[in-house]
Amino acid sequence: xxxxxxxxxxxxxxxxxxxxxxxxxxxxxxxxxxxxxxxxxxxxxxxxxxxxxxxxxxxxxxxxxxxxxxxxxxxxxxxxxxxxxxxxxxxxxxxxxxxxxxxxxxxxxxxxxxxxxxxxxxxxxxxxxxxxxxxxxxxxxxxxxxxxxxxxxxxxxxxxxxxxxxxxxxxxxxxxxxxxxxxxxxxxxxxxxxxxxxxxxxxxxxxxxxxxxxxxxxxxxxxxxxxxxxxxxxxxxxxxxxxxxxxxxxxxxxxxxxxxxxxxxxxxxxxxxxxxxxxxxxxxxxxxxxxxxxxxxxxxxxxxxxxxxxxxxxxxxxxxxxxxxxxxxxxxxxxxxxxxxxxxxxxxxxxxxxxxxxxxxxxxxxxxxxxxxxxxxxxxxxxxxxxxxxxxxxxxxxxxxxxxxxxxxxxxxxxxxxxxxxxxxxxxxxxxxxxxxxxxxxxxxxxxxxxxxxxxxxxxxxxxxxxxxxxxxxxxxxxxxxxxxxxxxxxxxxxxxxxxxxxxxxxxxxxxxxxxxxxxxxxxxxxxxxxxxxxxxxxxxxxxxxxxxxxxxxxxxxxxxxxxxxxxxxxxxxxxxxxxxxxxxxxxxxxxxxxxx
RNA sequence: GCCUGAGUAGCUCAGUUGGUUAGAGCAGCUGUUUUGUAAACAGCAGGUCGCGGGUUCGAAUCCCCCCUCAGGCUCCA
Numbered sequence: 152x153x154x155x156x157x158x159x160x161x162x163x164x165x166x167x168x169x170x171x172x173x174x175x176x177x178x179x180x181x182x183x184x185x186x187x188x189x190x191x192x193x194x195x196x197x198x199x200x201x202x203x204x205x206x207x208x209x210x211x212x213x214x215x216x217x218x219x220x221x222x223x224x225x226x227x228x229x230x231x232x233x234x235x236x237x238x239x240x241x242x243x244x245x246x247x248x249x250x251x252x253x254x255x256x257x258x259x260x261x262x263x264x265x266x267x268x269x270x271x272x273x274x275x276x277x278x279x280x281x282x283x284x285x286x287x288x289x290x291x292x293x294x295x296x297x298x299x300x301x302x303x304x305x306x307x308x309x310x311x312x313x314x315x316x317x318x319x320x321x322x323x324x325x326x327x328x329x330x331x332x333x334x335x336x337x338x339x340x341x342x343x344x345x346x347x348x349x350x351x352x353x354x355x356x357x358x359x360x361x362x363x364x365x366x367x368x369x370x371x372x373x374x375x376x377x378x379x380x381x382x383x384x385x386x387x388x389x390x391x392x393x394x395x396x397x398x399x400x401x402x403x404x405x406x407x408x409x410x411x412x413x414x415x416x417x418x419x420x421x422x423x424x425x426x427x428x429x430x431x432x433x434x435x436x437x438x439x440x441x442x443x444x445x446x447x448x449x450x451x452x453x454x455x456x457x458x459x460x461x462x463x464x465x466x467x468x469x470x471x472x473x474x475x476x477x478x479x480x481x482x483x484x485x486x487x488x489x490x491x492x493x494x495x496x497x498x499x500x501x502x503x504x505x506x507x508x509x510x511x512x513x514x515x516x517x518x519x520x521x522x523x524x525x526x527x528x529x530x531x532x533x534x535x536x537x538x539x540x541x542x543x544x545x546x547x548x549x550x551x552x553x554x555x556x557x558x559x560x561x562x563x564x565x566x567x568x569x570x571x572x573x574x575x576x577x578x579x580x581x582x583x584x585x586x587x588x589x590x591x592x593x594x595x596x597x598x599x600x601x602x603x604x605x606x607x608x609x610x611x612x613x614x615x616x617x618x619x620x621x622x623x624x625x626x627x628x629x630x631x632x633x634x635x636x637x638x639x640x641x642x643x644x645x646x647x648x649x650x651x652x653x654x655x656x657x658x659x660x661x662x663x664x665x666x667x668x669x670x671x672x673x674x675x676x677x678x679x680x681x682x683x684x685x686x687x688x689x690x691x692x693x694x695x696x697x698x699x700x701x702x703x704x705x706x707x708x709x710x711x712x713x714x715x716x717x718x719x720x721x722x723x724x725x726x727x728x729x730x731x732x733x734x735x736x737x738x739x740x741x742x743x744x745x746x747x748x
Numbered sequence: 749g750c751c752u753g754a755g756u757a758g759c760u761c762a763g764u765u766g767g768u769u770a771g772a773g774c775a776g777c778u779g780u781u782u783u784g785u786a787a788a789c790a791g792c793a794g795g796u797c798g799c800g801g802g803u804u805c806g807a808a809u810c811c812c813c814c815c816u817c818a819g820g821c822u823c824c825a
Contacts, residue, residue, distance in 0.1 A: 308820030308821065310821045311751095311822065316822045323820070325820080364817095419825080471824090471825085474822085476823090587824075655783065686783060690784095717785055
């Protein structure tokens, strides 16, 4: 592909504009240039490579290659070495505009490039060249390869051409790149730190949950300590919902297939449902959602406009078939418990209801200390139920509700579910990946299909407005986020074990048990480390378990009826009476405080 | 589901040009130690090397199938 001479036009423009480009923009350009340098390196090592696309992404870049043989991690250092040579040679980037005809000739052996050329609407296309590598590219690029100061190739992955799973899979190499070596090192360090907070790792270390080959992938077993955390969240959740006018309900885990045919789930979500089982000649499925049960409860009598809104809430466990490659710890599983609720209301009540849900969602996020989340308003997709006008109106209502609470949000165009617009709140986990948390969805489909109505003031039947919503997402995913958010250092109210009493020697055991029973009677989760081990070991163990309070008791404490309090932050509190400590702990629990002072 | 890589004791990991009864630390058990703020000492026990097939005189090691996991892609009501 090499050997053509290009006139440097854009690079000059870039130099002229350089003062105006922001640092972010500059970094993005550098990353993009890094992708080109990587492509050149791959071309020189594998001359038969076919080139896909190679954009800048968050933290770095990637390039997709079609190669007749698989790349292995061993190839990365070779490619890196070659890239470093190219960078050391500091070769200039040059660009040129050519006609599509010329471009097609140039890329005659590059099927992916030809496809891209065909899709560009303009008559001319632009090319960028550095060294022997020419690429179809909009640019811009850095002036020369020497401006790429710090990069590292991090992984190889398969990626469908054009993101379409029905097309060929190319091999993608991911790289990270920063403006300086220091920034790169800091980034890699951050990744390492994030990996330590990974809920899968902490879940094992802190004995919170497990997933078993024997039982099946994506099926979570909550250990006692994990179950405590979950139960506390559930209790809090239930109490808060009751305060806010929800009714708690329970619905069965299986139901007749016909129900799911009526709802349209069988038709639309067939791939996510587990196969039917036959019971007395009838087909049943395990529920993938809770909404139908709530609708059946609603429909047990004729409803008056006076009793709306009705809010049915359920910690409902559902099962969905997720493709094996997507499972991920607690975050993506096959059986999970949604903190679900369905609100049945009049259309004119919709805005207030959405405001209520948003306020609740925000309250929950704040309580658990989540400050990093993104709010998206997803609008009408191409295929949709109901009329465009109703969609329009409902979307406006969602927007107004967000505005009333001064919540910043972005529009996610066309990303609504087919049955209605929705508000999604995405949380970021320790590795910077966004996970779906709270979601509020208006549904125009089910009320129609199940004829969910109320009698209005006018004595006539009207369809209800229906809202599906969760404020945590699912218990599994939420706990995963919590583990990573706190790095396993749970606030006192959620800590599986809140206090560990550590006697210095066996003769202090009686005193230790006395403290234990007094704290336990206050509802504190407390244990005594009664092993004949040295103090240091017991401290270490409690530290590793991230127990908020360690009460060390020895001769001094027994003699003075005091306790010595060590925090997991390694801070040492002054010697104090048990009564004082009881007050400290119970307040920390009641106020759900996150820091230990 | 697709691509690449991985799977050795409860946990973290050693162990390949294929070669005796597969190792270590931690955890567990037993004993000694009675300890003052992040690991006392000694001994014991613990493994069909993910499953199943194959190649070979001989397989943790090489090949094939399957399962699971990791990182991506696609998907996520």
